[in-house]
Amino acid sequence: MNSVFEHLQSATLRLAQAGSLKDRLSEAYQQHLSQLDAEQLPEPYRVEFVAMCTAMQRERPLPRENPARASVRKMSSEEANRYAGLIVQVFGATASALASGRTPVRPSAPGLAPVRQLFALEG
Numbered sequence: 001m002n003s004v005f006e007h008l009q010s011a012t013l014r015l016a017q018a019g020s021l022k023d024r025l026s027e028a029y030q031q032h033l034s035q036l037d038a039e040q041l042p043e044p045y046r047v048e049f050v051a052m053c054t055a056m057q058r059e060r061p062l063p064r065e066n067p068a069r070a071s072v073r074k075m076s077s078e079e080a081n082r083y084a085g086l087i088v089q090v091f092g093a094t095a096s097a098l099a100s101g102r103t104p105v106r107p108s109a110p111g112l113a114p115v116r117q118l119f120a121l122e123g
Contacts, residue, residue: 004040004094007035008032008094011087014027015084015088025083026056026069026073028084029056030069033087034068038053042090044093052083052086055071
């Protein structure tokens, strides 16, 4: 199974569980989404995903708090709702692409620098 899909699925499941939206969002990001690279996602969602990742790191944490938790704590409810919706949309697009036999993105060549990966894909 696709590890990007698994991370997105786990993040979406965390969003669907009990607790405040902000708690669920920060946990979904920390535990599952922070490890993803936007280039691994379907193209239409990359810019928004990068914006979400930036937003998740923008606040200085209090003692015993991580940057994602601090950032989500400072978000408006509307912003938190928008990012939760984005996660579900990206998961859906990735699942749809995999179910139809399409790869959501081109796989990168393992161990190559990003610039070299581009040349490897062209060849």
